[in-house]
Amino acid sequence: MATELTKAMVGLDEDKVYEIVDQLIAAGSNPGDIIAQCNEGMVDIGKLFEKNEYYLSELIMAGEIFKNIMSKLEPMLIGNDQASQTMKGTVVMGTVKDDIHDIGKDIVVSMLKGTGFEVVDLGVDVPPEKFVQAVKETGAKIVGVSCLLNFTFPEIKKVVDELTAAGLRDQVKVMIGGAPINEDVRVYAAADFYGKDAASAVSICKQVYQ
Structure with a gap:
């Protein structure tokens, strides 16, 4: 209710x-x-x-x-959250290339920071190579990719493909989210997790870093 x-x-x-x-x-x-x-x-x-x-x-x-x-x-x-006094881990977040929406991403970023994660926020319209570079620089175990426009689904897949090409795919989990995202998109993009909302995104990150 x-x-x-x-x-x-x-x-x-x-x-x-x-x-x-x-x-x-x-x-x-x-x-x-x-x-x-x-x-x-x-x-x-x-x-x-x-x-x-x-x-x-x-x-x-x-x-x-x-x-x-x-x-x-x-x-x-x-x-x-006493555990948050010690940083839980690093999460790379960004809105996919050709999409400039940041509302959902910013909410997830705020919640992750509030529960003890270090967040590298790449902003919006982020090319796949930038996600890869951030993972190399930070050693993050999670990449969060946000989108609000369904025509950018192929760009999500490119992020996963670029991580694979860089030899990083086994070291990082890819979490996707946004209004048009569902489990079918996760399968299409070969991502690891679909975060249906900000709370589930935080739960996923806790699960990966536990």
């Missing part, structure tokens, strides 16, 4: 969302629970976008709201 926070998130009622989050923080609520409620709202917003009931402007606004919430929660996440 949707919570008051989730409903406010879906309704993009920015003031109400922040008011509820501040109340929950003051009441000592678990930051993970707050994120879960917001994430549920983001999932619903994604569904509205798929049905053309919400548009890119709403997605951008939702992403900004979520990022602002994460900025409030990050200090709590670090304090709440």
